[in-house]
Amino acid sequence: MTAIDLPHPAPPGDASRSANPSRILTLVHHHGKLSRAQLTRLTGLNRSTVSVLVGQLAAAGLVYEAAASGESQVGRPSPDVHANPAVAALAVNTEIDAVTIGLVGLGGQVLKKIRYATERIPTASEAVNIAAAVIAGMRSELEARYKIVGLGVAVPGLVTTVDGMVRLAPHLGWEDEPLARMFTQATGYPATVANDASLAAEAEMVFGAATGLRNLIYLNGGASGIGGGIITEGRLLTGVSGYAGEFGHTFVAANGRRCHCGALGCLETEVSQAPLLEMAGLDGGEPGELAGALRTAPGMEAMAEVRRQLGHLGTALRNIVNIFNPEAIVLNGFLAALLAAAPGELQDNLRAESMRGPGAEVRLSPAVLGSDLMMVGAAELAFSGLLADPLGHAEGN
Amino acid sequence: MTAIDLPHPAPPGDASRSANPSRILTLVHHHGKLSRAQLTRLTGLNRSTVSVLVGQLAAAGLVYEAAASGESQVGRPSPDVHANPAVAALAVNTEIDAVTIGLVGLGGQVLKKIRYATERIPTASEAVNIAAAVIAGMRSELEARYKIVGLGVAVPGLVTTVDGMVRLAPHLGWEDEPLARMFTQATGYPATVANDASLAAEAEMVFGAATGLRNLIYLNGGASGIGGGIITEGRLLTGVSGYAGEFGHTFVAANGRRCHCGALGCLETEVSQAPLLEMAGLDGGEPGELAGALRTAPGMEAMAEVRRQLGHLGTALRNIVNIFNPEAIVLNGFLAALLAAAPGELQDNLRAESMRGPGAEVRLSPAVLGSDLMMVGAAELAFSGLLADPLGHAEGN
DNA sequence: GATTTTTGGTGTTTGACACAACATATCAGC
DNA sequence: GCTGATATGTTGTGTCAAACACCAAAAATC
Structure with missing residues (x-):
């Protein structure tokens, strides 16, 4: 036989490149500003190492230093390192x-x-x-x-x-x-x-509703359907070709409605924005209004539709929780409105339907970054x- | 004395510890044996570095070197580095x-x-x-x-x-x-x-049906239900608390049968081993026999049950493919028997139901590691x- | 104003690794 | 069988990131 197959042809020459400047800059970028002392603690590096690295980043024009913010305490104050927005x-x-x-x-x-x-x-x-x-x-x-x-x-x-x-x-x-x-x-x-x-999932993890969490699922409901993003261990899960996260085509209903993707009972055919807008008497409009309009909509029809959609959404979330065991699920778009329209209901459903371990720990929250x-x-x-x-x-x- | 200099004042968050001995040993462990030249290519490290590292690992008793295996070619032969099974x-x-x-x-x-x-x-x-x-x-x-x-x-x-x-x-x-x-x-x-x-998922990735793949889903069907393992980017996905991978409780049917987990329509209540064994006229027995027995079972009943279960399994796989975009799905236990009992059917279903991109790429294969x-x-x-x-x-x- | 506390800066040392030069083992051709 | 080509192992040196130890500086407290 020939030699053992080489699974990876040949990784690029230099594998163990220094990752610390990256860590420093990433921390500063994600927090906006951070004192050198904080950087020392967060990275676990030596003070002097942080000093050198911050100096290099400043020389490269990526960060700048400014006097410490208000917050005063015993000891020499530590200047803040700011990410350079230029x-x-x-x-x-x-x-x-x-x-x-x-x-x-x-x-x-x-x-x-x-x-x-x-x-x-x-x-x-x-x-x-x-x-x-x-x-x-x-x-x-x-x-x-x-x-x-x-x-x-x-x-x-x-x-x-x-x-x-x-x-x-x-x-x-x-x-x-x-x-x-x-x-x-x-x-x-x-x-x-x-x-x-x-x-969006990454943005919410870095700057938004899930700051600091490392295992989360993001679900967005828009006019054109439902999409999702998966973050595990702080990294975006992409799949082999980058297609991962298509939660809109999770199976949630056996009523035979065919989705544009070719399958039956997809989440995004059952849970969608159009009927909610109609019930609420809106058309298009601000995304923020929907939740309020649904709650105050006259008659039982709107609430019934909300309940129906929440049921299907709950099924999808149950799958997600059992499969991913995430810390949080962040909902955006009309899914956030659904969450707000019937507070607690989704979380209760989820507790009841998902397995005991993962179900108890997950947190549902709306996205906070809005239009940015x-x-x-x-x-x-x-x-x-x-x-x-x-x-x-x-x-x- | 107070304030003795602590050698490691903070928990040394030394992230950038040298990872190369780990890479070498992992490669040798996963391949069984590998020549130094192959290690040089696989790691991208310098020959001399590989030499030092292999020497250290050998000194620690973790690997040993032996004359190159048969395969001879021009140039100085490179001794094989073997993982030490002791x-x-x-x-x-x-x-x-x-x-x-x-x-x-x-x-x-x-x-x-x-x-x-x-x-x-x-x-x-x-x-x-x-x-x-x-x-x-x-x-x-x-x-x-x-x-x-x-x-x-x-x-x-x-x-x-x-x-x-x-x-x-x-x-x-x-x-x-x-x-x-x-x-x-x-x-x-x-x-x-x-x-x-x-x-099991890790084992199949390292030594089994999915050697060399970095994004795969493993599903096992046993007497007690269906469990799964997820590997993304070559790493096991655990979730926050390590509960990830409970594919057995994916929603696949709206017929109202309640699962022991409390939810309705779980994969493992619809797709299970017991009815298949019964149809095939086996009880317990070897896991390998089931596929053959199902194919040769008299009457249409067995095949109908296989089809029914394949339908539900297909729904779960569709979700998996849309969510994870994996390279392969490895099936074990009676799920492998289902796959073998109706060759091609599951793959065809999957192509039809999942989204075009990810669905076309995924490979379905039975587990190969058996009882080990x-x-x-x-x-x-x-x-x-x-x-x-x-x-x-x-x-x- | 002295002391304490906390931090920043500097020079030295360590260790991992690349690189280059040299040694060695095989094959291919004559 | 000898010779050159080729691939590999070995050794010594240089480089770079980062730890470490020491010193200086800047508050807050006494």
């Missing part, structure tokens, strides 16, 4: 009725956000052109005042993140679009593409290269 | 009708296996006592010929692995048993406990400490 990422969110372009600084602050509404569902090229035009308009300012590390794109569909291909985005009608390449060519910035719900969510998530995608290797990256460009 | 782990598998104790050498070879059948379902203490007695019987041999690194225990239930508590094992009737502590006290070896299906599976898996648990830090660990004891 190091920024462009973020693009593509939806069925709009393309939103944003600028997000290191530290997670949304510096600019421009929503460009479209009259009809944009094609991939149209979305790219809109974003490129908006970015071109900002260009002189971007070049003068910011250091742009890249561009992150959120797409509601199946995305192969490594090569930036949108395999299928059913609600946009896109199929096999090389979106990352298109964005890179149109804007000149290195672009990365990922599923919108995955990015996708900007922060997409920017995080663009930041990821910088965060993984801050110094190499900083010199490289 | 470094071994004890493995215990607790089932409703037996306790199995095994000895597994580094490299994954099962050196001994003793199945102790019980007349009734053992309590936790009984299981511990049985295992401890068997181990006591081997003790002199173990001490003379092996270096035992620890003891791994597989339990069919919810296990908090960090503290070794069995929270709930419904089929064994165990609840809140501090099993790791009990085993450690009874045997003197450091014991670690985990869910059986999780361990749980021994290898449980031993892997005991080896994990050694593999994570081979040199520190080797000196420590």
